[in-house]
Amino acid sequence: NAGVTQTPKFQVLKTGQSMTLQCAQDMNHEYMSWYRQDPGMGLRLIHYSVGAGITDQGEVPNGYNVSRSTTEDFPLRLLSAAPSQTSVYFCASSHTGGGLVTEAFFGQGTRLTVV
Amino acid sequence: AQSVTQPDIHITVSEGASLELRCNYSYGATPYLFWYVQSPGQGLQLLLKYFSGDTLVQGIKGFEAEFKRSQSSFNLRKPSVHWSDAAEYFCAGDNFGNEKLTFGTGTRLTIIP
Numbered sequence: 001n002a003g004v005t006q007t008p009k010f011q012v013l014k015t016g017q018s019m020t021l022q023c024a025q026d027m028n029h030e031y032m033s034w035y036r037q038d039p040g041m042g043l044r045l046i047h048y049s050v051g052a053g054i055t056d057q058g059e060v061p062n063g064y065n066v067s068r069s070t071t072e073d074f075p076l077r078l079l080s081a082a083p084s085q086t087s088v089y090f091c092a093s094s095h096t097g098g099g100l101v102t103e104a105f106f107g108q109g110t111r112l113t114v115v
Numbered sequence: 116a117q118s119v120t121q122p123d124i125h126i127t128v129s130e131g132a133s134l135e136l137r138c139n140y141s142y143g144a145t146p147y148l149f150w151y152v153q154s155p156g157q158g159l160q161l162l163l164k165y166f167s168g169d170t171l172v173q174g175i176k177g178f179e180a181e182f183k184r185s186q187s188s189f190n191l192r193k194p195s196v197h198w199s200d201a202a203e204y205f206c207a208g209d210n211f212g213n214e215k216l217t218f219g220t221g222t223r224l225t226i227i228p
Contacts, residue, residue, distance in 0.1 A: 103164070
Protein backbone atom coordinates (compact mmCIF):
# COMPACT_ATOMS: atom_id res chain seq x y z
CA ASN A 1 0.00 0.00 0.00
CA ALA A 2 1.18 3.51 -0.79
CA GLY A 3 -0.56 4.94 2.29
CA VAL A 4 -0.87 8.74 2.10
CA THR A 5 0.73 10.35 -0.93
CA GLN A 6 1.37 14.08 -1.20
CA THR A 7 2.47 15.96 -4.28
CA PRO A 8 4.54 17.93 -4.91
CA LYS A 9 7.30 17.47 -2.33
CA PHE A 10 8.71 20.96 -2.89
CA GLN A 11 7.18 24.10 -4.37
CA VAL A 12 8.20 27.73 -4.71
CA LEU A 13 5.44 30.25 -5.40
CA LYS A 14 5.39 33.96 -5.99
CA THR A 15 3.13 36.10 -3.84
CA GLY A 16 -0.37 36.12 -5.29
CA GLN A 17 -0.05 32.89 -7.23
CA SER A 18 -2.46 30.04 -6.66
CA MET A 19 -1.77 26.34 -6.40
CA THR A 20 -3.21 23.06 -5.20
CA LEU A 21 -1.44 20.63 -2.92
CA GLN A 22 -2.54 17.12 -3.69
CA CYS A 23 -3.23 14.39 -1.15
CA ALA A 24 -4.40 10.87 -1.86
CA GLN A 25 -4.84 7.83 0.37
CA ASP A 26 -5.51 4.24 -0.60
CA MET A 27 -6.64 2.91 2.78
CA ASN A 28 -10.33 3.78 2.40
CA HIS A 29 -10.11 6.06 5.44
CA GLU A 30 -13.07 8.26 6.16
CA TYR A 31 -11.16 11.01 7.91
CA MET A 32 -8.59 13.23 6.21
CA SER A 33 -6.93 16.40 7.36
CA TRP A 34 -4.33 19.02 6.49
CA TYR A 35 -1.79 20.43 8.91
CA ARG A 36 0.92 23.01 8.59
CA GLN A 37 4.18 22.74 10.48
CA ASP A 38 6.12 25.83 11.44
CA PRO A 39 9.30 26.03 13.55
CA GLY A 40 8.53 26.09 17.26
CA MET A 41 4.79 25.74 16.71
CA GLY A 42 4.23 22.05 16.15
CA LEU A 43 1.52 21.06 13.69
CA ARG A 44 -1.66 23.08 13.39
CA LEU A 45 -4.87 21.85 11.80
CA ILE A 46 -5.97 23.76 8.69
CA HIS A 47 -9.01 21.85 7.42
CA TYR A 48 -10.42 18.39 7.85
CA SER A 49 -13.02 16.10 6.35
CA VAL A 50 -14.99 13.29 7.96
CA GLY A 51 -16.09 11.87 4.62
CA ALA A 52 -16.76 12.64 0.97
CA GLY A 53 -18.70 15.86 0.57
CA ILE A 54 -18.05 17.02 4.16
CA THR A 55 -15.34 19.47 5.15
CA ASP A 56 -14.78 21.77 8.11
CA GLN A 57 -12.30 24.34 9.34
CA GLY A 58 -9.52 23.67 11.76
CA GLU A 59 -7.42 26.05 13.79
CA VAL A 60 -5.81 28.05 10.93
CA PRO A 61 -8.12 27.90 7.87
CA ASN A 62 -7.70 31.43 6.48
CA GLY A 63 -6.22 31.53 2.99
CA TYR A 64 -6.94 27.88 2.27
CA ASN A 65 -9.79 26.00 0.61
CA VAL A 66 -10.51 22.29 0.51
CA SER A 67 -13.00 19.93 -1.10
CA ARG A 68 -13.63 16.22 -0.76
CA SER A 69 -15.32 14.82 -3.84
CA THR A 70 -14.01 11.29 -3.31
CA THR A 71 -12.94 9.23 -0.30
CA GLU A 72 -9.40 8.98 -1.67
CA ASP A 73 -8.53 12.60 -2.43
CA PHE A 74 -8.36 15.74 -0.32
CA PRO A 75 -6.67 18.63 -2.15
CA LEU A 76 -5.66 21.84 -0.40
CA ARG A 77 -5.92 25.04 -2.44
CA LEU A 78 -4.07 28.28 -1.87
CA LEU A 79 -6.03 30.94 -3.73
CA SER A 80 -3.53 33.80 -3.43
CA ALA A 81 -0.28 32.75 -1.83
CA ALA A 82 1.29 34.95 0.84
CA PRO A 83 4.76 34.74 2.45
CA SER A 84 3.02 33.81 5.73
CA GLN A 85 1.99 30.56 4.06
CA THR A 86 5.60 29.43 3.75
CA SER A 87 5.53 26.20 5.70
CA VAL A 88 5.64 22.42 5.52
CA TYR A 89 2.22 20.95 4.86
CA PHE A 90 1.16 17.48 5.97
CA CYS A 91 -1.88 15.52 4.96
CA ALA A 92 -3.15 12.77 7.25
CA SER A 93 -5.85 10.13 7.13
CA SER A 94 -7.40 7.78 9.63
CA HIS A 95 -10.24 5.39 10.09
CA THR A 96 -12.79 6.75 12.51
CA GLY A 97 -16.17 5.89 13.84
CA GLY A 98 -17.76 3.97 16.63
CA GLY A 99 -15.41 5.43 19.20
CA LEU A 100 -12.54 3.47 17.74
CA VAL A 101 -9.15 5.04 18.32
CA THR A 102 -6.98 4.43 15.29
CA GLU A 103 -3.67 5.66 14.05
CA ALA A 104 -3.42 8.79 11.91
CA PHE A 105 -1.22 8.11 8.87
CA PHE A 106 0.78 11.07 7.59
CA GLY A 107 2.14 11.85 4.17
CA GLN A 108 5.76 12.83 3.62
CA GLY A 109 4.94 16.53 3.49
CA THR A 110 5.09 19.36 1.00
CA ARG A 111 7.63 22.11 1.63
CA LEU A 112 6.18 25.34 0.28
CA THR A 113 8.07 28.60 -0.04
CA VAL A 114 6.27 31.81 -1.01
CA VAL A 115 8.53 34.62 -2.18
CA ALA B 116 -8.87 25.67 25.65
CA GLN B 117 -7.42 22.27 24.92
CA SER B 118 -3.65 22.24 24.81
CA VAL B 119 -0.62 20.00 24.79
CA THR B 120 2.65 21.29 26.17
CA GLN B 121 6.15 19.95 25.62
CA PRO B 122 8.39 21.97 27.93
CA ASP B 123 11.70 20.85 26.43
CA ILE B 124 12.59 22.25 23.01
CA HIS B 125 15.84 20.32 22.69
CA ILE B 126 17.34 17.42 24.63
CA THR B 127 20.79 15.87 24.22
CA VAL B 128 21.41 12.34 25.46
CA SER B 129 24.39 10.02 25.25
CA GLU B 130 23.93 6.83 23.29
CA GLY B 131 22.93 4.04 25.68
CA ALA B 132 21.54 6.40 28.28
CA SER B 133 17.91 6.52 29.33
CA LEU B 134 15.48 9.06 27.95
CA GLU B 135 12.38 10.80 29.19
CA LEU B 136 10.48 13.36 27.13
CA ARG B 137 7.84 15.37 28.91
CA CYS B 138 4.29 16.08 27.79
CA ASN B 139 1.51 17.80 29.71
CA TYR B 140 -2.06 18.15 28.56
CA SER B 141 -4.98 20.40 29.40
CA TYR B 142 -8.35 18.93 28.54
CA GLY B 143 -11.74 18.93 30.21
CA ALA B 144 -11.87 15.15 30.16
CA THR B 145 -9.19 12.53 29.66
CA PRO B 146 -8.10 12.87 26.06
CA TYR B 147 -6.75 10.32 23.69
CA LEU B 148 -2.97 10.85 23.75
CA PHE B 149 -0.32 10.05 21.18
CA TRP B 150 3.40 10.26 20.65
CA TYR B 151 4.72 10.71 17.12
CA VAL B 152 8.29 10.76 15.82
CA GLN B 153 9.52 12.73 12.84
CA SER B 154 12.88 12.03 11.24
CA PRO B 155 14.43 14.84 9.18
CA GLY B 156 12.54 15.45 5.95
CA GLN B 157 10.00 12.76 6.77
CA GLY B 158 6.40 12.55 7.82
CA LEU B 159 5.20 11.59 11.27
CA GLN B 160 5.15 8.03 12.55
CA LEU B 161 3.03 6.91 15.48
CA LEU B 162 5.08 5.55 18.39
CA LEU B 163 2.23 4.77 20.78
CA LYS B 164 -1.22 5.85 21.89
CA TYR B 165 -3.28 5.94 25.07
CA PHE B 166 -7.01 5.63 25.12
CA SER B 167 -7.94 4.13 28.47
CA GLY B 168 -7.06 1.23 30.74
CA ASP B 169 -3.49 0.42 31.66
CA THR B 170 -1.64 3.68 32.24
CA LEU B 171 1.69 2.29 31.01
CA VAL B 172 1.61 1.99 27.24
CA GLN B 173 4.16 0.13 25.14
CA GLY B 174 5.03 1.33 21.68
CA ILE B 175 7.31 0.58 18.80
CA LYS B 176 11.10 0.90 18.80
CA GLY B 177 11.30 0.15 22.54
CA PHE B 178 9.42 3.26 23.65
CA GLU B 179 6.86 3.43 26.42
CA ALA B 180 4.75 6.18 27.95
CA GLU B 181 2.96 6.54 31.25
CA PHE B 182 -0.32 8.38 31.66
CA LYS B 183 -0.60 10.18 35.00
CA ARG B 184 -3.97 11.81 35.53
CA SER B 185 -2.90 13.53 38.75
CA GLN B 186 -0.07 15.30 36.93
CA SER B 187 -1.85 15.71 33.56
CA SER B 188 1.21 14.14 32.00
CA PHE B 189 2.01 11.57 29.35
CA ASN B 190 5.80 11.28 29.36
CA LEU B 191 7.68 9.20 26.82
CA ARG B 192 10.53 6.97 27.99
CA LYS B 193 13.15 4.67 26.60
CA PRO B 194 15.66 2.78 28.79
CA SER B 195 18.57 2.94 26.34
CA VAL B 196 18.69 5.23 23.31
CA HIS B 197 20.31 4.43 20.00
CA TRP B 198 21.82 6.89 17.55
CA SER B 199 18.89 6.19 15.21
CA ASP B 200 16.50 7.67 17.79
CA ALA B 201 17.71 11.17 16.93
CA ALA B 202 14.59 12.91 15.61
CA GLU B 203 11.84 15.29 16.64
CA TYR B 204 9.15 13.96 18.92
CA PHE B 205 5.62 15.28 19.12
CA CYS B 206 3.01 14.68 21.76
CA ALA B 207 -0.59 15.09 20.61
CA GLY B 208 -4.04 14.90 22.13
CA ASP B 209 -7.61 14.60 20.95
CA ASN B 210 -10.96 14.44 22.72
CA PHE B 211 -12.55 11.94 20.37
CA GLY B 212 -9.75 10.06 18.74
CA ASN B 213 -7.71 11.32 15.77
CA GLU B 214 -10.26 13.77 14.52
CA LYS B 215 -8.76 17.06 15.68
CA LEU B 216 -5.28 16.40 16.91
CA THR B 217 -3.67 19.13 18.99
CA PHE B 218 0.10 18.91 18.84
CA GLY B 219 2.74 20.08 21.22
CA THR B 220 5.57 22.17 19.83
CA GLY B 221 7.90 19.21 19.68
CA THR B 222 11.15 18.14 21.34
CA ARG B 223 14.25 17.69 19.23
CA LEU B 224 16.40 14.81 20.43
CA THR B 225 20.13 14.75 19.74
CA ILE B 226 22.19 11.64 20.50
CA ILE B 227 25.90 11.97 21.21
CA PRO B 228 28.37 9.09 21.05
